Amino acid sequence: MHLRYDPEADAAYVYLRDAAHVDRTEALPKDRLIDYMLDEPIGIELLNVSAGVAMDGLPRADEVSHLLQEVLGMRIVAVPPAAGLPQELLGYAANGDGGWSATVSEPVPESQTRP
Secondary structure: OOEEEEOOEEEEEEEEOOOOOOOOEEOOOOOOEEEEEOOOOEEEEEEEEHOOEEEOOOOOOOHHHHHHHHHHHHOOOEEEOOOOHHHHHHOOOOOOOOOOOOOEOOOOHHHHHHO
C-alpha cells in the first residue's frame, strides 16, 4: 500500500494493491471514491484532504489512517458521539444520519503538507 498526494489538487490516492485496470468506481459521501477491480477494492481517492478525511466506510481504514499519518503528517483522532459539536472543528466528521464517524483525520496544516 502506498499514497500519492497532489498539493495543487488537494487530493490523495491510496494504492491498496497493484491492478491492471479499474472496473468500477464507487463514490462515497465526504469527497471519497473507491476503485474496484473484480469487486476487490484497489484504490481510494480522497479529495479536499486538507479539510480532513472521514475514515468511516473505507476499506482497510486503519492502514489508510496510519499511511495518512506517516506520509502527510495528519493526526488521527477518535470522535466521540456528541450532540451540538460544531462540524467545522472536526473536518468531515459528521455522517449522514446525524451521528459522528468513529475516526477522522484532522485537517493538514499547510506547513506540514509533504508531497
